[in-house]
Amino acid sequence: MTTPSLLAGVDRAAFASAFGSRLRSDGVPVGVTGLAAFVDALAAAPPDRVPALYWLARVTLVSRHDDLPAFDRVFDAAFRDSVLAVDPQARRQELPASTPRDAEVEGRGAAEGCAGDLPWHTRASLVASEPTPEEEAGRVLPELLPSAVARIADTPMEELDPAELALLGRWLEESAHRWPTRRSRRVRVRPNGRRVALRATIAASRRTGWEPMRLQHYQPVRRPLTVTLVCDVSQSMQSYASAYLHLMRVFARTGRAETFAFSTSLSRLTPALAHRSVEVAIAQAEQRVVDRYGGTHLASCLRELLTSRHGQALRGGVLVVASDGWDSDPPELLAATMARLRRRSRRVVWLNPRAAAPGFEPRVGSMSAALPYCDAFLPAHTLRALPEVFDAIAGVSSRA
Amino acid sequence: MSTPTAMPASAEELRRRFDEHGYLADDGMATAVFLTLRLGLPLLLEGEPGVGKTAAARVLAEVLDAPLVRLQCYEGLTANEALYDWNHQRQLLAIRVAEARHQPLAEADLFSEEFLVERPILRCIRYDGPRPPVLLIDEVDRADDEFEALLLEALGEGSVTVPELGTFTARQPPIVVLTSNRSRELHDALRRRCLYHWLDYPEATRVVAILRRTTPAAGEPLLESAAQFVGRVRALDLDKPPGVAEAINWVAALAELGATELTREGVVATLGALAKTPDDRDHVLAQLDARALG
Structure with missing residues (x-):
């Protein structure tokens, strides 16, 4: 049986590497192993139609679900929307004008430089004077003197200017070294363990003529917990949003935390904030959040987090919510959501900058509804209050 | 051949x-x-x-x-x-036996395939x-x-x-x-x-074909309406949307109760096979009462 092959007489290696580089340029990471598998697959099951080619390529070249949309886009542009085929029959025909889908693939990145869009984390300056070049230069200089930090330690975060915020960001990076851990099921041979480690005992008895003189013991290994930070960037939290963004960046950089911002809907910031450079990270994060300074749907956004696939990461982890508790959703919904979050995570920490005000009482309906489900409720309004936050997050280890 | x-x-x-x-x-x-x-x-x-x-x-x-x-x-x-693992108990025994017989014991004797646990x-x-x-x-x-x-x-x-x-x-x-x-x-x-x-979760026609295969006892009208029902339940905002496995169990449960078509009573009685959290259960029931699920 001979079915006409879609790629008769084509150099499979050249074809695969060309398609691979097209995928790579569009953000789908394709390794050499994947390409080799693709070439083998083309030989093992010569595709006779485009869907067959699609599955061969997808199974061999894509290795994570997140890459599937980009892969589909490139594949459609290359094999479905255009007749730029390897088939000589098709080559004789005139090439069609580039289709909109093709243009979309080529045009990616053009929209990235949205000019004229104010950085959303910079609020209108109270002094109404734009930063002078000296101030800009001062931001670059590594002025990590204790006095510089001490000067802003008691300043409420809403009054920090961009240079002080950058200072705060650098200070945070150095301070966040404690991390919550839990006991894991993995064990390691340690002198003060409790369970007898037979394997290590026999291995050690080798030195004493196979007479087990000393028992070796296992001790459980401690593992880092996942930390999930959710920050309110609605109108009422506007002045604190940028400081909290720096706080979230410090956690996102560790690779063991997930970060989200919400106002009317939830957006995931971890990939954006994980960038090495502060400026780039904050700029990328601000592009992600489309509904900044809008209303607040606290309960429905937390619910969205719960049902999203990152909701699984909450299991046994630490959840940090930074919000003032103003919510347009009914408090009952928030209470139900918080109850589920509490059941799923090991510890819930709530940061509310309004709690620092003298005589503060959680009278807002939603805040009082959420409070019974929080393990810690902290103001986190100044730099001096932040070590307490780190302690609250890391304090889990004592509970384990 | x-x-x-x-x-x-x-x-x-x-x-x-x-x-x-x-x-x-x-x-x-x-x-x-x-x-x-x-x-x-x-x-x-x-x-x-x-x-x-x-x-x-x-x-x-x-x-x-x-x-x-x-x-x-x-x-x-x-x-x-x-x-793999080593059978440490047998190793210890072998050491004792060698000792009792006054035989020399080399390392290769203790770590041979005899003591290897696959x-x-x-x-x-x-x-x-x-x-x-x-x-x-x-x-x-x-x-x-x-x-x-x-x-x-x-x-x-x-x-x-x-x-x-x-x-x-x-x-x-x-x-x-x-x-x-x-x-x-x-x-x-x-x-x-x-x-x-x-x-991916398969489309409705494929679900019907799968259900037909797994639950031959169920009648055709039940299968089709059940597959569509599961599709609509999946479209709801649930914590745990039912997968094919839940659909199979649910139809088997319906067939076991002798249902020939979907009724509210039948759905309520077997909902535990489909909705797996209390919130989901309440949500599906509310939608059922609002006739949003057909």
């Missing part, structure tokens, strides 16, 4: 044989499994819970008439449970049968990342190294299927060594 247990010659044939064993595979699934067999690479199956990842490996073993070796992953899984992966590597075994490494995302690193040698080279004895290399490498629910991102080193297939 090929024997029924020979390697399938094409993805289409593989699909037909999966079909005969009661698993309806789509084009992508058939291509992925076919390439796994032909290229000898492990297959990483990801998808929502209950779309038939584990079942695929089970049926593959049936199709090839090969033994299925299953390794259920959990946190703290180590080489001792997955690859665990699933080594068992697959050393398997000596007519056809390679199917090794199912189930829910690999539940194990920790240290365990992933343990798998690399076995997956990449088809071999297991025991420092005291040397390297065991498979005469015929096992067919490896890994499944993951994406509760954690797997490491790139593991992904790189595998073919990858993402399993």
Whole structure:
């Protein structure tokens, strides 16, 4: 049986590497192993139609679900929307004008430089004077003197200017070294363990003529917990949003935390904030959040987090919510959501900058509804209050 | 004329044989499994819970008439449970026996194959049968990342190294299927060594075909309305949308209660097979009362 092959007489290696580089340029990471598998697959099951080619390529070249949309886009542009085929029959025909889908693939990145869009984390300056070049230069200089930090330690975060915020960001990076851990099921041979480690005992008895003189013991290994930070960037939290963004960046950089911002809907910031450079990270994060300074749907956004696939990461982890508790959703919904979050995570920490005000009482309906489900409720309004936050997050280890 | 247990010659044939064993595979699934067999690479199956990842490996073993070796992953899984272990009790006994008989004891005597305990992966590597075994490494995302690193040698080279004895290399490498629910991102080193297939929830007509296969007792009108009902329930904002496995159990439950068509009472009585949290249950019931689910 001979079915006409879609790629008769084509150099499979050249074809695969060309398609691979097209995928790579569009953000789908394709390794050499994947390409080799693709070439083998083309030989093992010569595709006779485009869907067959699609599955061969997808199974061999894509290795994570997140890459599937980009892969589909490139594949459609290359094999479905255009007749730029390897088939000589098709080559004789005139090439069609580039289709909109093709243009979309080529045009990616053009929209990235949205000019004229104010950085959303910079609020209108109270002094109404734009930063002078000296101030800009001062931001670059590594002025990590204790006095510089001490000067802003008691300043409420809403009054920090961009240079002080950058200072705060650098200070945070150095301070966040404690991390919550839990006991894991993995064990390691340690002198003060409790369970007898037979394997290590026999291995050690080798030195004493196979007479087990000393028992070796296992001790459980401690593992880092996942930390999930959710920050309110609605109108009422506007002045604190940028400081909290720096706080979230410090956690996102560790690779063991997930970060989200919400106002009317939830957006995931971890990939954006994980960038090495502060400026780039904050700029990328601000592009992600489309509904900044809008209303607040606290309960429905937390619910969205719960049902999203990152909701699984909450299991046994630490959840940090930074919000003032103003919510347009009914408090009952928030209470139900918080109850589920509490059941799923090991510890819930709530940061509310309004709690620092003298005589503060959680009278807002939603805040009082959420409070019974929080393990810690902290103001986190100044730099001096932040070590307490780190302690609250890391304090889990004592509970384990 | 090929024997029924020979390697399938094409993805289409593989699909037909999966079909005969009661698993309806789509084009992508058939291509992925076919390439796994032909290229000898492990297959990483990801998808929502209950779309038939584990079942695929089970049926593959049936199709090839090969033994299925299953390794259920959990946190703290180590080489001792997955690859091999030494029988320490027997080693201690052997030491005592040698002592009693005043025989000299060399290290090679204690660490010989006699004292080696095979665990699933080594068992697959050393398997000596007519056809390679199917090794199912189930829910690999539940194990920790240290365990992933343990798998690399076995997956990449088809071999297991025991420092005291040397390297065991498979005469015929096992067919490896890994499944993951994406509760954690797997490491790139593991992904790189595998073919990858993402399993989607199938469309309604395919669900009906699957249900017809699994629950022959149920009548056609019940099957179709049940498949549509599950589709509509999946469209709701649920914490745990029902997968194919839930649909199968639910229709089996309905058939067991003697239902011939969907009624409110029938749905309420069997809802536990479909909605798995109290919130989901209340939500489905509310939608049912609002007649939003038809």
